[in-house]
Amino acid sequence: MLVFNITRTHPVAFLLVGIPGLEHLHMWISIPFFFAYTPALLGNCTLPFIIQADSALHEPMYLFLALLATIDLVLSSTTLPKMLAIFWLRDRETNFYACLVQMFFLHSSIMESAVLLAVAFDRYVAICRPLHYTTILTKPLIIKIGVAAVTRAVTLMTPLPFLLRRFHYCRGTAIAHCYCEHMAVVRLACGDTWFNNIYGIAVAMFIVVLDLLFVVLSYIFILQAVLQLASPEAGYKAFRTCVSHIGAILSTYTPVVISSVMYHVARRAAPHVHILLAIFYLLFPPMINPIIYGVKTKQIWDHVFSLFWRKVV
Numbered sequence: 001m002l003v004f005n006i007t008r009t010h011p012v013a014f015l016l017v018g019i020p021g022l023e024h025l026h027m028w029i030s031i032p033f034f035f036a037y038t039p040a041l042l043g044n045c046t047l048p049f050i051i052q053a054d055s056a057l058h059e060p061m062y063l064f065l066a067l068l069a070t071i072d073l074v075l076s077s078t079t080l081p082k083m084l085a086i087f088w089l090r091d092r093e094t095n096f097y098a099c100l101v102q103m104f105f106l107h108s109s110i111m112e113s114a115v116l117l118a119v120a121f122d123r124y125v126a127i128c129r130p131l132h133y134t135t136i137l138t139k140p141l142i143i144k145i146g147v148a149a150v151t152r153a154v155t156l157m158t159p160l161p162f163l164l165r166r167f168h169y170c171r172g173t174a175i176a177h178c179y180c181e182h183m184a185v186v187r188l189a190c191g192d193t194w195f196n197n198i199y200g201i202a203v204a205m206f207i208v209v210l211d212l213l214f215v216v217l218s219y220i221f222i223l224q225a226v227l228q229l230a231s232p233e234a235g236y237k238a239f240r241t242c243v244s245h246i247g248a249i250l251s252t253y254t255p256v257v258i259s260s261v262m263y264h265v266a267r268r269a270a271p272h273v274h275i276l277l278a279i280f281y282l283l284f285p286p287m288i289n290p291i292i293y294g295v296k297t298k299q300i301w302d303h304v305f306s307l308f309w310r311k312v313v
Contacts, residue, residue, distance in 0.1 A: 030087035043290025044073035072286035075109040099180040100161040113211040114149035120218040247292040255281035
């Protein structure tokens with residue numbers, strides 16, 4: 001009789017440490033996290049609802065904003081509840097497959113970069129080709145852009161869980177992080193992990209550099225078109241429509257740049273420094289983007305005010 005010795009190549013669960021070295025401050029650290037998550041949750045739930053409810057907002061830019069808010073909502077809701085459970089309830093255990101799912105959604109937020117590029121394209125057409133705006137940015141094209149953004153992110157991130165599933169984890173089960181970040185999990189794996197390292201860096205560089213390059217090119221053409229307008233006031237009004245988008249770009253890419261610079265400059269810094277920077281990168285865009293678009297986009301602000309006024313009256 002043959003006996004098959006089936007061994008498990010991965011642990012049943014991981015333990016999320018939280019912020020190594022600051023465990024005694026977890027309760028205090030959770031307070032700003034909670035107050036960052038609350039506006040992120042409310043803002044990113046409200047924005048798509050308002051855009052869907054008001055037919056006047058069924059324009060390309062607002063549809064892209066609704067998609068951006070949905071991405072931010074998924075990003076924050078995938079990670080923050082578990083982080084707060086670690087800080088408040090010391091619930092550190094996470095199932096292996098739940099960890100991979102969290103990691104997939106976390107890193108699939110790279111589609112946010114594609115949406116920001118789509119909004120840049122929208123502003124380029126609106127300012128540089130205003131007479132052709134409705135014929136270029138049709139509803140079928142908007143749907144194709146949205147599908148392309150989602151497909152690209154899913155295609156690039158789908159290999160990660162399968163790559164991690166094949167490893168044997170002989171370096172323990174404690175992940176020195178608040179959530180299942182790809183490289184934090186790779187550090188626990190035994191064997192040749194060079195492909196995971198290269199793949200993660202290559203995808204990040206491909207997405208950030210390529211998308212940001214096209215965003216910058218779009219704004220170069222926009223500035224050229226604005227400077228050619230006869231009236232400075234007309235140029236100011238045209239460029240003002242880009243302010244909220246520029247704010248969203250800065251809120252998304254600035255934490256990435258800061259985190260990357262700090263990683264290389266302060267390579268020997270305590271682990272909690274890098275983890276706090278990573279959390280800042282995770283929390284800041286979902287929290288600030290609804291505020292940027294709500295304040296700077298008059299149609300959205302007017303709709304919010306009308307809803308509030310209607311309830312009061």
